[in-house]
Amino acid sequence: MTDILVKALAHQGNIRIMAVNTKESVNHLVTLFDLYPTSAAALGRFISIGYIMGGMLKAKEESISATLKGSNEIKQLVMVARSDGTLKATISNPHVTMVHPITGKLDVGGAIGEGTLSVVKNLGLKHNFASTVDLTTSEIGDDFTTYFATSEQTPTAISVGVLVNEDGTVESAGALCIQLMPGHDEADILMVEHILENLKPISTILKEDGDVISLVKMLFDDTSILETKEVKYECDCSYERMRKGLSLIDMVDLKDIIREDQEAHIECQFCREQYHFTLDDLLEIKKEKEAVHEHRIH
Ligand SMILES: [Zn+2]
Numbered sequence: 509m510t511d512i513l514v515k516a517l518a519h520q521g522n523i524r525i526m527a528v529n530t531k532e533s534v535n536h537l538v539t540l541f542d543l544y545p546t547s548a549a550a551l552g553r554f555i556s557i558g559y560i561m562g563g564m565l566k567a568k569e570e571s572i573s574a575t576l577k578g579s580n581e582i583k584q585l586v587m588v589a590r591s592d593g594t595l596k597a598t599i600s601n602p603h604v605t606m607v608h609p610i611t612g613k614l615d616v617g618g619a620i621g622e623g624t625l626s627v628v629k630n631l632g633l634k635h636n637f638a639s640t641v642d643l644t645t646s647e648i649g650d651d652f653t654t655y656f657a658t659s660e661q662t663p664t665a666i667s668v669g670v671l672v673n674e675d676g677t678v679e680s681a682g683a684l685c686i687q688l689m690p691g692h693d694e695a696d697i698l699m700v701e702h703i704l705e706n707l708k709p710i711s712t713i714l715k716e717d718g719d720v721i722s723l724v725k726m727l728f729d730d731t732s733i734l735e736t737k738e739v740k741y742e743c744d745c746s747y748e749r750m751r752k753g754l755s756l757i758d759m760v761d762l763k764d765i766i767r768e769d770q771e772a773h774i775e776c777q778f779c780r781e782q783y784h785f786t787l788d789d790l791l792e793i794k795k796e797k798e799a800v801h802e803h804r805i806h
Pocket residue numbers: 743744745746776777778779780781
């Protein structure tokens with residue numbers, strides 16, 4: 509269950525290209541979350557760009573998280589992408605089917621509505637970089653283009669797409685990102701504009717020829733591939749991590765759970781793994797919280 513990410517340069521390094529094929533990951537999410545078509549398109553586009561942003565990270569411990577908040581049926585999309593090529597994500601409403609009345613296409617922009625896109629880069633312990641932009645079209649690709657232009661001052665073109673079959677499975681999915689690097693000139697800009705004008709939607713290209721490497725090679729005469737790597741959907745949850753999350757809830761709420769439920773079932777929002785906490789576990793967490801509280805008072 510792996511997809512392929514390609515990194516390349518062209519025009520003497522003035523143009524950076526990244527592309528990813530995400531069919532396997534998006535189909536995995538369709539099954540995992542029982543995604544309906546518009547939710548699948550939204551989350552699929554979101555993680556396709558997520559893999560690319562993960563690919564832009566350098567050091568091993570770096571990660572990037574993005575949260576898109578909307579005003580309509582899809583209220584929230586969240587993802588965390590790591591520099592090792594793994595990614596996890598979740599969607600607030602997996603059961604959205606909304607078709608645009610005029611185009612007849614899946615209406616991701618309509619399902620999200622107005623809102624914001626927030627990106628946090630975790631660059632090791634010392635540096636954190638957070639930025640929020642208003643959504644423009646809410647079609648996701650455009651919104652990340654806005655993010656790159658305003659928050660990173662990097663002219664970026666993004667083509668992202670998910671083609672959903674009649675039966676709800678994904679036929680093709682992926683993203684292409686072309687960036688102008690510092691030092692680019694007018695000729696580079698014209699070349700990128702020319703390519704984008706003539707480019708078919710990425711989901712169409714990947715449907716016809718699923719190979720993302722040949723897609724990148726055909727873009728520019730002098731494309732040089734820097735790296736191809738496997739990327740995959742992977743959650744990093746654990747009993748310990750869930751226990752820590754549980755220990756952060758209010759003491760009042762914890763006491764309520766102990767009194768009324770005498771146990772707790774927690775489902776990971778990224779992989780749906782179930783974690784069970786017994787009454788003893790809960791009492792132990794309560795004891796630990798009380799100890800911390802005492803420590804603060806004295
Ligand atoms: Zn998980």
